[in-house]
Every structure is written in C-alpha cells, then in structure tokens.
Amino acid sequence: MDRDAINAIAARIEQMKPGFTRLSDSIWDFAELKFAENRSSALLAEALEANGFSVRRGVAGMETAFIGEFGSGKPVIAFLGEFDALANMSQKANLAEASPLVEDGTGHGCGHNLLGVGSLMAAIALAQHLKEEGLSGTVRYYGCPGEEGGSGKTFMVRAGLFDDVDTALTWHPAPFNGVRSTKNLAVIEYYYRFRGVAAHASNAAHLGRSALDAVELMNVGVNFLREHMPQDCRVHYAITDTGGRAANVVQAKAEVLYLIRAPEMPQALDLAKRVEKVAHGAAMMTETEVEIIFDTAATNLLPNISLETTMHANMVELGPIAFDEADMAFAQKIQDTFTDEAIKSSIRLYQIKGDAFSNAKVDGSTPLHLGLRAFEGQSHFRAGSTDVGDVSWVTPTAQCWTPAWAIGTNPHTWQVVAQGKSAAAHKAMAHAAKTLAATGLSLISSPELLAAARLEWAESTEGKTYHCPIPAHIEPATP
Template identity: 70%
Template sequence: MTQQAIDQLANEIEALKPEFIELSDRIWELAELKFEEFESAKLQTALLEKYGFSVTRGVAGIETAFCGEYSIGGPVIAILGEFDALAGMNQVAGIAEEKSDNPGASGHGCGHNLLGAGSLLAAVGLARHLEKNGIAATVRYYGCPAEEGGGAKTIMVEAGVFNDVDLALTWHPAPFNGVRSTNNLAVIEYDIRFKGVAAHASNAAHLGRSALDALELTNIGINFLREHMPSDCRIHYAITETGGVAANVVQARAAGRYMIRAPEIVGARALAERVKKIAEGAAMMTETSVELELGKATNSLLPNLTLETAMHEQMTALGPVPFDEADEAFARDIQATFSQEAIDSSIRLYQVREDAFSNSRVDGSQPLHRGLRVFEGKSHFRAGSTDVGDVSWVIPTAQCWTPAWAIGTNPHTWQVVAQGKSPTAHKAFVHAAKAIAATGLKAATDPELIEQARAEWKEKTGKR
C-alpha cells in the first residue's frame, strides 16, 4: 500500500471528523452504564444509516448491541466500538481538579466515548474510501456495549456474530501512541450473596445469624488464599450490600462482587472454584446461606503479531498526532495532579521505553506523547482484562492506542473523565480512526496479510 493511499484515506477521515467529535462529546455527556446505553446506541446507528450502512439492532439478544455493514464483497473486516461508562465517576470536563457537578453519577472513566466514536469514524471512512476506489471488501462496525463489567462481546461471540469475519480491529485511549502486543488476564466475576437471620444485636444476638460476618469471613479467607495462588493471578472485590447501617442489628443480608483473574480462562475457573469453597465455608461457619451468581467471564487476549505489525506500519506512515501548544498546556496542568511515581508507573504499565520516530528515551518529562511507541514484535504480559479477548480467540484481532490523555494518566480516574472532551482527546480518536482504517485498507488490498494472520491464529489456537 502506498503512502499516497494512506494520505488520501487520512484526509478523507479528517474531513468527516466534526460530526464524530460531536458524537463523542454527546456520548460523554450521556455516560450510560452497561446494557443501558440506549441513547448512545441510537446516536451511532443513526450515523451508520446516514452513511449507507445496513444496521442490525439487538445483536445476540442484547438491546444495546448492534452491527452496521457496508458491503462491497471481498473480505469481512470487523471494527469494534465500545461506549459504556463507569458508575460513580462523574467529573467536570476541561479542568485539572477533581470536581463533580453531580456527585455519585456515572462518567466515562475509561474513555469509551472516544473509543466508540473513533472506531465508527474508521468504519465510515474506510467504507467510503473502498467505494470510491472500487476496492472489494465488507466493513462491519460492531457496537459492543457493557465492556465494563458486562462482557457483551463474550455473549456476541457465543451467538456466532463473528463467525464469518476475516479479522477484527479496535483501539483504546491511552497516554501513549502505538501498538503493544499483550497477553492480559482472563476474568470471572461473581456476585456472592449471604442470607442470615436478623436479631437485636444486644439482647438477642444468639438468635441472629450474621450475613455480614459471613461476608467478612469470605474476605479473610480470600486474603489467605492470595498467598497460595499463582503470582500472576488477581482477586478484587467490592462490598455491594452490608445489610444496613444500624450497628445494633445482626445483619441478615450482605453481598460482594468478586473479580477473579488469571492468565488463562482455565486458571481463572480453578481459582474461582477455590473462592466458591471459601464462601461456602463462611456460610457453614455462620449458619447462613450463600448464593453465587456469575456476572461475566471473559477470555485472555490472543495476540496476532502479523496484524499488529501491519498496524504499526500504518501508524508509522501516519506520523505523530498533531498536538499544539494549547493541548500541551492542558496536559501539563493534568500532569501536575500526578506524583512522579504515578508518571513512572504509567510508562511501565504501557511499556513505552523508546520512541520509534526520534529513537529517544521516553521519560515522562513531556506532558503528551508526540511520538510512536517502538513495536518489539513480541508479546508482553499486562494485568488487565477485556472482552476483546473473546473475539481474539475466534478471529485474528489487533488493537492500538493513541494518546488521548496526559502522560501519567491511569484508566478509571477522574483525570480520564476531565480529558474526555478535550481537543487533545478529539485529535487522538481521529488518529486512531486513521490507523484502524489504514490497517483495514491494507488487509483489503493484500490478501496475503489476511492469510498470514489466519495462519498465525490457527497455530496458536490449534484450529484447522
């Protein structure tokens, strides 16, 4: 693929961006939670239909999941978008201080307003370019809700909606620009609920059976388990119900949500069984009853170095994100809210050591990443989880990052929400759209790339 073709595609996407910036900002304002992204989905399906895509709603039985297709024959290229927010992360946009105008409300603490808008822009831009240049390929935009705690892609995979797809492409906002091949963690999420017997905590405590005691014993047991599980596994929890705030009542109800992570889904299942036994033991000790409800289960990511290399090559050809002094000034204000430890941790998390454009060391002294991460051609471990992993096990999948946030920003923080409507974030998602679309164009014009990506996927999965 020539530099001229990449430049032409990038210019076409640049011309489309105003409408998608408006989309991203509106999704940021809606901040709809998992499986409740009704308005965010409507906005996206309306744009898909405006640009000639045929739209299927309610994909895999999920009301807020949808698929838009623009078919010119040829290979099927899937582009994945997300658009769900996080609970309790409301934050005023465009300021470098923690401030909520609606305390307790939801907010886009992982930048999924940008993710969805950028992926949708990539799909529209690529489809229009293919049509204009007479290139045979089918572009599908998958509107994937509930990445945060819902695992909608897992449900979509099980429903077979990716079965005829040749490859999948996506991205995520980050403090850095580039491709990183990752092996992250599979995750199983359980809601554990205890039911006991209420009683007066002073004069009739012997008649009570404390669900709160059972929950606390579960957490103590899990703390002991952490010493005896593999070091690359994780267990996190949140107490979701305490049975009330009255200290003079034996609490009859208590519940917690537990996320159990391991490098492979089989390891997560084995660890989940141990957690289940701890909860059952806690119920036995307290003479309460326990119920475990599976919330979600997502697989680990299966890297595809063939596709990732192709995506890195397109990002190299695109050059840096065109930030200006105003972008740097706001990023510097945001960065001032971080400790040096947080900045160093961000660089380690994303494993950005050297810049591919300048060959210089990345040390966090700059507020924004104006370069490109070096792609090592090998995979790295990352202790996070995403339902993109389930897609990667059924079709070759690649993803990139672009620098929507100041260096030092970590996901699921107020700083992410504050930067979610900034010109910096807008430029980053447009750049991601160009990278995804260029990679899709490369696949559409180079059948060998798809064959090689498929061969690598088959070798890693053992599929024929």
C-alpha cells in the first residue's frame, strides 16, 4: 500500500486519539468482569453509532456482545475488540508499587480497555477513509465480551456471526512492538464437583466420606499424569470449593476447576478423557461421587503468514512509536519492580530477537521497546490460549502487538493495571489502531492479498473440520 494512504490513516487516528483515550480510561475505571461489561459495551457501541455505524446489540445470546457495521459489499473486514477485566486485579493507575484502588477489586490486568478501543479506532478510521475515497467494502467491529474465561468469541463463531467475514484483524497490548506469528493452544475447562458424606471428624470419622480428600487425590493423580502426556500440553487447576473452613468436619462437598490445553482441540479432548478417569478413580478411592461440569473452551489459533507479512510491512511504514522522556521514566519505575530474570523471561516469551529498524538486539536495557520486532515469516509455539483461535478457524485472522507495557511486564499482574492509563499505553493503542486500519485498507486495495490469505487459510484447514468446542446446549455464563 502506498505511503500516502498510510499517512492519511495515521493522521486521522492521531486526530481521534484524545477522545478515544478518554474512552479507554473510562473502561479502565469500570473494570467490568466477563459478561457483565454493560457500561463498557454501551460506550463502545455508542461511539460506533456516533460515527455512522449501524449496531446490533445482544448478539449470540450475550447481553454485552454487539456488532457494528459500516459500508457495503465485499470484502468484509472484521476488527475484534475486547473489554473485560479480571477479578482481584485492582490497582491504582500510574503508580509503580502494588496498591489496590479497592481491596480484592477488579482491574484491567490484561489491557483490554486498550484493546477494545484500539480496534474501535481502527474500524472507524478505515470506514471514514473508505467513505471519503469512494471505496467499496464492509467494515465491522465485533464487540467480544468475556475473553477472560468466557470464550465470548467462540459463542459468536458458534452463532455464525463470522461466516461471511473475509478476514479478521486484532491486536493485544504487550511489552514489545511487532507481529509474532504464534500457534496457541486449544483449551477446555471443566469443574469436577465431588459429593461425599459429612461426619464429625473425631467422633465419627468412619461414617464420613470426604469430598475434599477426593479433590486432593485427583490433584495428586493428575500430577502423576503430567509425566505421561505430550510435552506441549498443559494442565492447570484451582480448588474452587474446599467444603468449608471447619477442620473438625468431614467435608461433604468440594470442587476443583481444571484447564486442559493441547496444540489442537482433538488432543485436548483426548487428554480431558484421561483427566476424567483420574477424577473417577479419586471418587472410587474415597467412596464419593463426582459430577463433571463443562465450563468453556477455545480452539487453537491458526496463524496466517500472508496477513502477518502485510501487517509487519505496514508497521515498518509507520515507523517507531514516539515515546518521550516521561514515558521512559515511568516505564523504568515499573521495570525496577522486576527481577533481571523476569525481564529476560519477557524477552524470551515474546521472542524479541532483533529489530526491523536497526537490527539491534533487544536486551531490556531500555524499559520500553523502541523499535520493531523482526518478523521471521514463520510461526512459533506459544503456550497461552485465546478465543481468537475459533475466529481463525472460520476466516483468515492476524494480530499485532504494541508496547503498552515496560519490558518485563507479564499479563495478569498489577503492573499491567498500573500502566493501563499511562501516556505510553495510549500511544501504543493508537499505534495498534494505525496498523490494523492500514492492514484493512491493504486487504481492500489488493484482491491478490486477500486471495493469498484465504488460500493459505484453506490449506491450513484442509482435511480438518472445525467443530465448535462449546456444545450447543451450553449458554454463555451469566455474570
């Protein structure tokens, strides 16, 4: 795409930035949990309507899910937005020490206040550009609730809301700038709820059947299972109900939540069957009963090198982010809260191996990533999971990352929340918007690129059938 078009989009987004920065900060203030993002969802939808989009609310059976649409005809370019927060993540903004706003309160520990608004800016900027230039095409913004443990996009895919989309674009805040092609893990979550018999733990323990013992035995059994599962798989658990605080009672109920991850969903389902056997074994050993309750799931991500290469090229054209001394000073304060190993781990995790501008090695000596990650043109393994994966199975999908956080920052930490209203984060958000909008315009301007992306997607899915991992009878969780 020509430089003039990219410059025009970038200038448009810079003009939009002050108002949309306030929108992002408002969503940071709301910090609403999955499927309860009522105020956040409303603000985003209203911004779309104010900019000429038609909006459908409450789609796919989720009150806070919505789709905004502008234009007509092909291609249909989708921008994915998230806006949910995390529990127990409350933290004061722009403060480089752990200090919750509200004890045990919520907070944007994954930067979704930035993510949702950055994608929104991209959609609006591209729509306005198409209108002014008289170009055809449809721009959609997908308001996707419940990414954190809710798989909102998976429900939207199940409802067929992406069936006519030609490509989907998104981004995520990070400690680095660039495109990183990743193969994320499929994930499926179950609650294992054990029921036993209560009894006095001293006088009549022989009459009791401990559900808590069953949970503990299950956890031990799964720990032994870890040695005998594929190395790329992951299994995590949290005890969600210990049956009470009284130690002198044989606990009659207890519950544990398991996340089971694998490179592809069929592997995750096979591993889940093995975990299920362990649960039944624990129930047999303790003479309790176990109920297995499906919670949610998300399919592994299919990368698209054609889209990612174009996205990287647009980031090269956009150049580095203009961080100033104040941005660097605050990022340094945040980075000072990390160990050297945490900083090195962050660089390894995001595979920041080189710089597309200077070919310099990134070593964390500067607290913010000042360059652009070199793009290798191949995919890498990443152990996380996302419901973006389900979108990627029904349409070619690509995403970028921009440095809203100091190098060393890990998601789901108070440091993420503290940086969520920073000037550097706002600049990174706008940079992501420019990248997404420019990539959307590249797709509209180049039928050849669109065809290449779709051909690659077809080859990736050849011989494979996408089955939504959430059964038809399962409805989105209520807040």
